């Protein structure tokens with residue numbers, strides 16, 4: 001479960017903050033999509049949740065573990081704690097896949113689980129089968145298509161059983177048909193694994209697959225589907 005409370009972030013001293021008292025709750029197994037104009041702060045929000053950026057104020061907690069308070073520790077502890085936090089709790093799917101060219105599909109997917117020290121070959125086999133990439137296990141990365149590589153990236157994000165997946169434009173490099181297949185698999189696999197999912201996307205087709213479709217606008221999240229804050233707050237995903 002992800003809980004964000006009164007989050008603030010600015011990169012400049014002048015003008016309105018990029019993230020301005022943003023609140024969001026995503027329960028286990030639920031998904032939200034985040035759309036918004038270019039430069040409105042979507043990737044920054046994911047970076048804050050992942051601990052790559054430090055907030056100016058507010059709190060972010062995953063399963064009750066506060067990342068923002070970790071940020072207040074000294075630099076050595078901060079780096080180590082946040083690194084451990086990511087290994088334990090987060091799966092990240094990047095637009096550019098971020099896979100290793102020198103490994104085959106199996107070793108790419110196993111990478112995070114090996115770092116965390118909880119390799120579960122049976123679970124990896126099951127995930128790869130579900131995502132339709134098991135026959136590609138021994139293939140070098142260079143021989144995989146974009147869609148196949150993105151499915152490997154999704155498997156890698158899930159294989160260490162994180163409680164939260166962050167996906168930044170996970171279908172941005174894919175054609176329409178592959179995008180449909182990959183996004184369906186991402187939502188379905190997260191639901192089945194009871195993993196919370198936050199997807200940043202420019203694609204309306206991907207956005208509507210989420211339990212709640214949100215838009216980042218003027219530093220806060222608002223619902224795409226209903227106009228009034230009251231309606232938004234009464235939904236299972238609370239955003240304001």
Ligand SMILES: Nc1ncnc2c1ncn2[C@@H]1O[C@H](COP(=O)(O)OP(=O)(O)OP(=O)(O)O)[C@@H](O)[C@H]1O
Pocket residue numbers: 011018036037038039040041042043044045
């Ligand atoms: N580390 C940083 N230092 C200074 N400014 C930054 C930094 N990271 C992002 N920004 C600025 O913050 C703003 C939001 O960037 P961000 O990448 O979060 O936008 P976005 O909504 O993801 O955009 P897009 O849809 O184009 O990817 C931009 O104006 C960007 O230049």
